[in-house]
Amino acid sequence: MNSSMNQQILLNSRPIGEPKESDFALVETPIPEPGEGEVLNRTIYLSLDPYMRGRMSDRASYAAAVELGSVMVGGTVSQVMKSNHPQFSAGDFVLGYDGWQAYGISRGETLRKLDPKEAPLSYALGVTGMPGMTAYFALLDVGQPQAGETVVVSAASGAVGAVAGQIALIKGLRVVGVAGSDAKCDYVVKELGFDACINRKTQDLSSALKATCPKGIDVYFDNTAGSILEAVLQQINQGARIPLVGLISQYNAENLPPGPNLMPLLIKRALIKGFLVSDYQHRHSEFVKDVSSWLQEGKLKYKEDVVQKLENAPHAFMGLLQGKNFGKLIVQVSSDPTR
Amino acid sequence: MNSSMNQQILLNSRPIGEPKESDFALVETPIPEPGEGEVLNRTIYLSLDPYMRGRMSDRASYAAAVELGSVMVGGTVSQVMKSNHPQFSAGDFVLGYDGWQAYGISRGETLRKLDPKEAPLSYALGVTGMPGMTAYFALLDVGQPQAGETVVVSAASGAVGAVAGQIALIKGLRVVGVAGSDAKCDYVVKELGFDACINRKTQDLSSALKATCPKGIDVYFDNTAGSILEAVLQQINQGARIPLVGLISQYNAENLPPGPNLMPLLIKRALIKGFLVSDYQHRHSEFVKDVSSWLQEGKLKYKEDVVQKLENAPHAFMGLLQGKNFGKLIVQVSSDPTR
Structure with missing residues (x-):
């Protein structure tokens, strides 16, 4: 060069x-x-x-x-x-x-x-930047997590998922990750403190979600859509909230694949809401204040x-x-x- | 007997x-x-x-x-x-x-x-009963209709859809119905005052929605799911709200069919929320008050x-x-x- x-x-x-x-x-x-x-x-x-x-x-x-x-x-x-x-x-x-x-x-x-x-x-490109801010507002604003509830996070070791899961832990939820390797699952459980993690490549999603979410799923932080969303909907609780943050599972698809059947949304009065962080620029300071102190206190790892x-x-x-x-x-x- | x-x-x-x-x-x-x-x-x-x-x-x-x-x-x-x-x-x-x-x-x-x-x-079994109350709260509470916006209502001549569309008219929205016959479409336009109605059996949904909703769709009152929801998502506006009230299109299905691809929800930060009227029993009196007076004033036909x-x-x-x-x-x- x-x-x-x-x-x-x-x-x-x-x-x-x-x-x-x-x-x-x-x-x-x-x-x-x-x-x-x-x-x-x-x-x-x-x-x-x-x-x-x-x-x-x-x-x-x-x-x-x-x-x-x-x-x-x-x-x-x-x-x-x-x-x-x-x-x-x-x-x-x-x-x-x-x-x-x-x-x-x-x-x-x-x-x-x-x-x-x-x-x-x-x-500034990650935990205190756009991915972190996505995690923060999609979880807190759309997901409305309540202490004692169960949240599932897909792409759990990723830039957004890892922050979302840790914020859910800070808020007192049971946190179950879904990730693509045992190493990633080990990381989110042992390093980040998630309660459980499902390896989507080696485990059956439905039975693993049943086993790790015995009280059902109240919030699904969806980075992926596709089969994970479909499996989550089978265990969704009444009044559940699903921030739809990404559809990684289909970004390379030439033709957009169908989504999950939406009957569970009706039965459980649950909501799926699309989320783009650009809508939250006016609330940037809330995010920075919380995330900076969580980083300093060691509650948030990156x-x-x-x-x-x-x-x-x-x-x-x-x-x-x-x-x-x-x-x-x-x-x-x-x-x-x-x- | x-x-x-x-x-x-x-x-x-x-x-x-x-x-x-x-x-x-x-x-x-x-x-x-x-x-x-x-x-x-x-x-x-x-x-x-x-x-x-x-x-x-x-x-x-x-x-x-x-x-x-x-x-x-x-x-x-x-x-x-x-x-x-x-x-x-x-x-x-x-x-x-x-x-x-x-x-x-x-x-x-x-x-x-x-x-x-x-x-x-x-x-009491219809406009002032469960179907009317479904129309009222699903539209107003989940749909959050604003004057000047465009709402699409599927099963538009039905017990729920006809009331939902008329309430949207009362609230000052552009109202487009989707129904299954020309006679039903004539009824919702000529008798109920909808701005337009699409015959889903004879018209191409996508092009008909484009033509009848030139400013896009802000609220979709969904009684049916299926192909109508899919077509609506292609024209959905930023921040749109979709109360999912019924999935008539699939009630006879032996295996639940897939739903629409959800990419438009993310792109447009729209929401789909399942709705059951049983959650609104404590607000029955609000409904009765409004609907009774609309009936008396002739604003609501049944x-x-x-x-x-x-x-x-x-x-x-x-x-x-x-x-x-x-x-x-x-x-x-x-x-x-x-x-």
């Missing part, structure tokens, strides 16, 4: 089914110059998240598709290299949305300064899966959609001077 | 798929004598409702299955013949739950006295489909599940002295 050049990963073609390497293109371009009111950032960390699969397709979603030939979108933690913006100076650390590239230009209003003394910089080098982002992202990551997946694009 | 005998329709066998005549058995038994604290009722009207299909099956539902050989359950309007209960006298008209039979014994606490001067007696004689109940009920009724289906079991 030529250090005077920018490195970018572009969307090269729209994936059919699972993305493959050739759907991405790594290119080198000159490092851009910031214009009036703009900032040049050097990317330290790039966040990889399942929602990015949706942006690669041109079917209707909650956000516009990435144009073919454009830089893949994504949240970033960066250091400001040059600033033509009064609120930022070279050397500042910032949370932004520069995408899959080594250098990005931002207008200042899309940036938030980060203080590396408060938490490791990369946390695991990262850090991949080195931007060029490895496509492969890591493909693994994310297959559940191969273990913890919040981020790409370290350049060195972190605070670590 | 021997007038000194009771006539009863029993559940003879659990239907496989659509109920057939032989799943019911018409028997004559002696008219029972009321015991201490009990009342003997003569059934005037029997309500036939789609939920009864669920009671014929022994799969899990929100209420116990009817035992084989027992009288089919159902709401009834009756006249008290003999009373051993201090609050009821011979001649009183009562709303009860005596089921598919000409005479029933009730404990007084399950009865409510009806005043024939307030409304035709049979209305159509009944009255079948004569108890022995015709099975055939009428089978037609109900196929959408052959037109208006609230009731069986006139004996003469109504107030008409």
Whole structure:
């Protein structure tokens, strides 16, 4: 890599089914110059998240598709290299949305300064960032968890699920995770303190849910939809709440598969409600206050899966959609001077 | 029919798929004598409702299955013949739950006295009874309709749908019905004032919903689930609310069919919530107050489909599940002295 050049990963073609390497293109371009009111950032960390699969397709979603030939979108933690913006100076650390590239230009209003003394910089892409905030508001606002109830969390060791489950523990619920390997299940039970965890690849979901949720399921924090949602509905309690946070099980599907039969919703007067964290920006401070203190008190643990080098982002992202990551997946694009 | 005998329709066998005549058995038994604290009722009207299909099956539902050989359950309007209960006298008209039979014994606490001067007696099985109350609370409490929004109502000419749509009109919404015949569509548009109605048997649902809901769909009052729900989800607006009130489309299904893909719920942060009117008994008076005045003011119209004689109940009920009724289906079991 030529250090005077920018490195970018572009969307090269729209994936059919699972993305493959050739759907991405790594290119080198000159490092851009910031214009009036703009900032040049050097990317330290790039966040990889399942929602990015949706942006690669041109079917209707909650956000516009990435144009073919454009830089893949994504949240970033960066250091400001040059600033033509009064609120930022070279050397500042910032949370932004520069995408899959080594250098990005931002207008200042899309940036938030980060203080590396408060938490490791990369946390802003995870536990104190969008995934953590998703966990916090989807669980508390849609899930309405009550002490003594039972919550099931799918993708339980993931960036969102692990936080959701731990917040449920803090709120006094019985917490059962669903994850894709014994190692992940061990982690959420032994490290995070979940009451139980089901390995969806080796266990029968229905019988495992019956065994681990003897009083039924009051809240299902749904990151996946698909067969897990279907099995959960069979054990759902009256008045249950299901925040629908993700549909990872089908992000690579070419044709959207049918959902579960909804009879249990009627019988149990339960609700499923779609959730996007962007609706909660005005409540960001509530989230930061609680999560920061839980982190400091050791009540909230956080695991990262850090991949080195931007060029490895496509492969890591493909693994994310297959559940191969273990913890919040981020790409370290350049060195972190605070670590 | 021997007038000194009771006539009863029993559940003879659990239907496989659509109920057939032989799943019911018409028997004559002696008219029972009321015991201490009990009342003997003569059934005037029997309500036939789609939920009864669920009671014929022994799969899990929100209420116990009817035992084989027992009288089919159902709401009834009756006249008290003999009373051993201090609050009821011979001649009183009562709303009860005596089921598919000409005479029933009730404990007084399950009865409510009806005043024939307030409304035709049979209305207590429809617009001022359980179906009307379902329409009222599912629309207002779960649907949260706002003036200027668009609501779609399936089974729009039915006992619940026709009331739900008219309440939405009263609240200032654009109201689009879905029904199973041109005659039903004509009725809900020309008689009830719906803004539009889609004949689901002759029109393409998706394009018809696009055409009739140019601003998208904010509330879907779902009596049917199935393909209508699927088509509605394609046009659903951000923050939409879907009270799931019935799944008529699948009540005869032997194996529960899959539901719609739920991606639109996530994208649009919409909610589906199961609804059972039994949860709202404590708010009965709110409903009665509003609906009575709307009826008196002529804002709420009500159509009944009255079948004569108890022995015709099975055939009428089978037609109900196929959408052959037109208006609230009731069986006139004996003469109504107030008409």
